[in-house]
Structure formats: structure tokens, C-alpha cells
Amino acid sequence: MWLSFSVRYLVNVEDLNNVESAGNYVRHRRAPIVFKDKGGYTVTYVPAISGEMIAHGYQMNLVELALQSNLPVESLAKQGILLKRGAGDKVHDTKCGDKKGSDYELCVIEEDIVEDVAGFMNPEKLVKRASNIAFSYMIPALDSVKTAAVLSQFHVRYASKELIDKYKNENIQSLYNVETASASYVLTGYLNLDGIGRTQNYPVKDVKDRDKRVKVAKNALMLTLTQFLFGAKQTRFKPIVEIEGLVVSVSEKPFNLPPLNGDMNEYMSSVSSTADSFAQVLGIKKPTIVAYLKYGKGNVSNPVEVFNNI
Template structure:
């Protein structure tokens, strides 16, 4: 069983995080209102849906690079059309649909057949860190572009001018939840049948899909997003990231936009595990987690255990997470070696 939670912060410059729409020849950037200390700020944002889309694109590429073969053409080409079987037709069942990696990981809905699957990956909005200094420094501005119309050669319409809004921000926070335990496992079909599925799962394929999901996350938060990437790739830098893994379901980590989100996240995990028992691993990249100095914190009477580790390099974060994913999957009873 693998349940992964992550939150962190990245810096972004001159990027279209999420497009909002077009008015004439003016392309707008999505903005949201956030409240801090009783004051309302309107800031450029990165929607959870946009992050989810780009994660599916990068995860599919990682899955294929890892040797994965179970992708339909929509998944392979980064088209967010879900619910198709391996031949590109509407799937007849959840079991058939989740043979495709994207359907399995990111869910789907086929209204005509009343077949659905919730996404195993859920992203929060990416918003500026909630401090006055950061919120007041975030900016949105328009840049002029020229577009050539090949059908209007020699006429005044040859160059069409349009304006695209971009955003720059010192620090943005993000948060993501991944219930990787349900990979390759029908959810709604088993409920309809009155119990959980007893079908054994290929451990190697499940591990491949879980690894691809995390690789897709790394690729996404290091700049692999942007609704208008055709005009300019995002200028982005991942500053810090905290990943929590457990063989049992665990709460979402505190969003990276909040102050002291790392300490608060560990406190949430401790409180939860003190009630239900179990263990979790927390890996901190780009920031020092004080808990790591105390090695492991054990909740009295419950047997709960949280192991916290600090890493300096993204490669070490990735290798630590992938080792834990492999370990958890191999320990799952229904997976076959």
C-alpha cells in the first residue's frame, strides 16, 4: 500500500500559470482572491486542474520511459480525453479502462455508460505564500506578441498583434495528494459487487506506475506546467519540497503557502497516527526539518512512528521516495511477485 502526500514552494517569473480566457486580442491570466490578516489580495494563480493536467502529461512520459506499454494514443500524446480503452473507444468497464495508465491514475467519467473513477491524484491551487511581503510583490502584466497569418500574404492582416498576460511571483506554494495504493485496482466495480476485489496485482507494473506518478510530480513542480507554454516556457525554480509516505492512508500535508507548513504538517501526521497507529516517512528537500535531528518521533501508547529525513539534492529525495514505494508495494499482500 502506498499513500503519498507532498507540499512545497517554487519561484516563478514571466509565466502564464493558468489562462483565464480571451477578450478580443487580449489573453488574460487567471487570478484569485486570497485573505491574509483580514486583508484581501487578488493574485495570479495556478489552478489545481492545470497542475493535474500537466502532471498526467509528464507522468505518462515517465511511465513510457520506464518501459510501460499500457497507454492508449490519447494518454501517449498528452490529450486529456479519459475513459477510452486501449483501442481508443469508450471503455465498457472500469477494469478495461484502467488498463490505460492515464485512466488508472487520473480517473475518468463516461456519462452514457454510467462508469466513473475518481482521480488518484489531487492538486490544490498554486498560490503565493501568505505573507504581506510576498503577496504585495506578486505582479501580473501584459506582453505584446505578433502572429503571422499565412492566408493573408501581402495584406494588412499578415501580422496580427495580440497581448498575453504573464505573472511573476517570489514564492508560490503547492500541495498534492496521491493515493497510489489503488493503482490497477477497480474501485467502483468492487463496491457494486458487494466487496473488494481479490484480483492479484502485478507488483512490477504497479511499482512502475507509482514511480512514474512521482517522476511526473518532480517534472511538473520544476517547471513542467504553463497553459501558454507555446509562447514561452515557464521560468521556474523549485525551492523546497516535503514528501510524506505511508502504507496506510494519511492526512494531506499543510499547503506550502502557509507559514511553518512543515512543522504543522508533521504535527498533523503525529496527531493522526497517535489515534490510528502505523508509521510514516517524511523527506524534506531544500529546507531543514527540525524533527530530523531527533531522528524519529514516537507517539506514546499508539506505537505510531514518524521517521524524518533531510536531503540536500533532488536526486536523493527521488531515490529515497522510490525505495519506499518499492518497499511498500512488495509488502502488500495482493501484489504478486
């Protein structure tokens, strides 16, 4: 089964993904996007949150739920260090060092649900496992590009003259500026449920607790998307968030939902029509589509129920 999602958030005053600091100025991530305007196509630069940032949040939510369910989590992942096997086996507490191929992959995912769901690559073993979870960049919806905004906020870290004199350090007190952004953002991605707890290298083998892992992976995605549990600077720049729409589909074959742009009722009509054609061409059951739409005809009353209905 293939789970696809498309979310639209109204986010005000966020610093979820800054990329650099120049002196006392911290910049928000930006990305170029192309959209159709009256005179043709236009390129503009907009605030963005990287898929890597969102994936990190998802994986940490996965770690928490996995530990609560007594599923295996590698020791570094428990500390929030998602190093995986790219650095080799020496940095890990593992028993997989002498294994190869499919046996090595099976051993790794038996030891760590994060590498099971989110993949890994060990160049020393020539073993690669593609991620079962994918996130797009979070960018402003195309119909709201012109209303996205980025502006720096002025802050002061205060210290008394006595402290400055005592420690002989003028940097104790400092002025700094942090860019914050506001926009109606869209986010898309997928979770390959069939790939969880199953090797990708041949011969294909399953772990014993595969069904339990699938449930935890889905619940971690629900927490990530509906509770907005991702991004940096949450303690002092926690954004004001409203979910404008959340659509989830489950299908036998990979069926990916487009971003939630434009009129929500028109969007659902287009998605439903595409799903009909998709199922007809492949000769399979039509994808199950569930939606929460604040400004449209949704099927459920709140975002959490979307995941309870698939």
C-alpha cells in the same frame, strides 16, 4: 501508502495559464484568496495556475514514462488528448464495451494507465473511478501575497508591406499584449499509491503490473514537480523558476501536508508535531517526511533527492 506533497516556487515572468483574449489582449488567470492582515481578513485577487493545468502536465509526463516502460496507454492519450471515457467507448480503441461494473473498470485500467492513475467516469456504464492524483491551484504564498504582480507585455508580429499587399491581409502584422505574472507560489496535492492498479468498484481486483505502475506514477510526479513540466506558453514565456521548498510525506493513511507558508523551520516543526498526533490517534506508524528547504533545515541537498528518500 499515501504520498502527499507541498512545494513552494519562486516564479518570475510566467504565462502558464491565460484564460481569455479580448481583441489583442490576453489575460492571465486570477483567483480570489483570503489572508489575515493587521485589521482582520482581507480578500484580494492574485495570479493563479489551475490544478487542471498542472494535472494535464502530470498526465502527459505519465504517458511518456509509461510508454518507455512498456505500460499500456490508450491511443488518444498518446496524442495528448485526455478525453477518457466520459465521451463513451465509441471514440476509443477498446475491448471493454461489453463489460460492466468492476469488470469494466478493470478492463479500462488494463488498457490505459492514465485512466488508472487519474480516474474516469463513463455515464453510459454508470462506472466512476476517482482520481488517485490531486493538485491544488498554484497561488501566491500567504506571506508573499502583496508582492505578487501581473503586468502586460507588448509584442509585435511583424510583416513587410509587400506581404500584406500580396495576401491582402492586414492581420499578418499585428500588435498584441500578453499578461505575465511573478510570485512566490505554493502548490499542494497527493498521490494515492494504494489506489493505482486496483479497482475501486467491488469486487476489488488488481492488474498484473501494479508495482511497475506505482513506480512510474511516482516518477512522473517527481518530474512534474522538480522539473516544472507543466503549464502553457513555455516556448516563448518559459518562466524563471527556483524551488524554495519541497516537502513530501508517505503514510499508511491519508495525511495531507499544508501549503508551505511562512518560516520554513516553523512549518517543519508544525508538520512534524501534527504527524506525531496523527499517528498516535490512529495507532499507526508516523508518516515519513522528507524535505528540501532552501531557506530552512532541509533533510536532503536537492529536490530530486526528496523522491529518492521516500
